[in-house]
Amino acid sequence: MSIITTPAWLLTGQSGTDSLEFTEAHELPPLGENDVLVRIHAASLNYRELLIAKGKFNLPFTPPVTPGSDGAGIILATGSSVTSFKKGDRIVTHLTVNTPENGATTFADINTGLGQKVDGTIRKYGVFDVSSVVGMPESLSFAEAATLTCSGLTAWNALFGIRGRGVGAGDVVLVQGTGGVSVAALQFALASGATVIATTSSDVKAERLKVLGAQHVINYRTTPNWGEVAKSLTPDNRGADVVVDVGGPSTVAQSLKAVRTDGLIALAGLLGVGTEANVPSIMDGLTYLCTTRGFLLGSRVQFREMNRFIDHKGIKPVVDEKVFSFQEVREAFEYVDAQKHFSKVVIEIE
Incomplete structure (x- = not known):
């Protein structure tokens, strides 16, 4: 099947949404021997897309590039x-692209990945190296599956990435906020039989977290010592077995107070960069007798493990109630930037 061009959104610079441009005819490369041609039906947004569009942290990119790393669709050739x-x-x-099947992802891998150095997912058709796709969970819609690439896989790696220390019944998991990683981690932890403590700054979002199954929710704005409070909610005040930390500098001090002895803090994000004060050092692991683990995304082997778990447990990834059309990409970026979303923002490409 030969498709030469595709309708697509392009990031032409790093001036935020002003750098997003739509074209009806973005050129596709010829199908190589190790490539697949995909009809993309849905894409979702991450904080990463905003950072690239705004030129934050000197993230490299090759303009014009189609943004977006997360997407789901059907192989046409x-x-x-x-x-x-x-x-x-x-x-x-x-x-x-072209990373080891079961290797750890590095910053170099991400910086040369989809939506940054090579065209991403916010387009109707895409040619991808076969190493950049995995089979989709059979039980999910395209919109649901499009949430898995970064947030879902990161959450899975946070909870199950260390062999022999996967979360299970009787464990306590603490998640922070209502972004994609945190909500996915909540769902995976609950499906594994764990108790979940969640934090948020919004009473409205707190109710939604409870509806999803969080047994305890703490408002971190009204309870700044939420780490100690979270620990008090665990059996015998032992602390959380796993803390999925997405704030980084702004949250890790409280994460240390929440985690149990010999527990794990999974360093899954840097949302709090720029707001840090008195950030703990690596030696605080000795003070609190815990493990802090830095990691990025997950491997394709982990991705397939996660997808089997999703099908087996009947998990439905949470999509924000406001789904954007292919014509509303700028609005989708602005919605995420304003932090109006709950879990994942999806763009339907129909």
């Missing part, structure tokens, strides 16, 4: 050397 997929298979994108 495969290259001559592709044996793991066929026409008609439903897939989800993996952010990286």
Whole structure:
């Protein structure tokens, strides 16, 4: 099947949404022997897309590039050397290109990945290296599956990334806020039989977290010592077995107070960069007798493990109530930037 151009959104600079431009005819590369041609049906946004569009942290990118790393769709054609997929298979994108099947993701991998150095997912058709796709969970819609690439996989790695220390029944997991990683971690933890403590700054969002199954919710604005409070909510005040920390500098001090002896703090994000004060040092792990683990995303092997778990447990990823059309990409970026969303913001590409 030959498709030469595609309707697409392009990031042409780093002036925020002003740098987003729509084109009806973005050129596609020819289908290589290790490539797949995909009809993309849905994409979702991450904080990463905002950072790239705003030029934050000197993130490199090659303009013009189609933004977005997260997407789900159907394979329309495969290259001559592709044996793991066929026409008609439903897939989800993996952010990286040509990384090891079961290797740890690095910053270099991300900086050369989808939506940054190579075209991403906010377009109707895409040619991707076969290493950048995995099979989609059978039980999910395209919109639901499009949330998994970064947030879902990061949450999975946070909870199950250390062999022999995966979360299970009787464990306590603490998640922070209502972003994609935190909500996915909440869902995975609950499906594994764990108790979940969640934090948020919004009473409205607190109610939504309770509806999802969080047994305890703490408002961190009205309870600045939320780490100690979270610890008091655990059996025998032992602390959380796993803390999924997405704030980084702004939250890790409280995460240390919440975690149990020999517990794990999964450093899953840097949302609090720029607001830090008195950030703990690596030696605080000795004071609190815990493990802090830095990691990025997850491997394709972990992605497939997660997808099997989703199908087996019947998990439905949470999509924000406001779903954007392909014509509303700028509005979708602005919605995420204003932090109006709950979990993941999805763009339907129909």
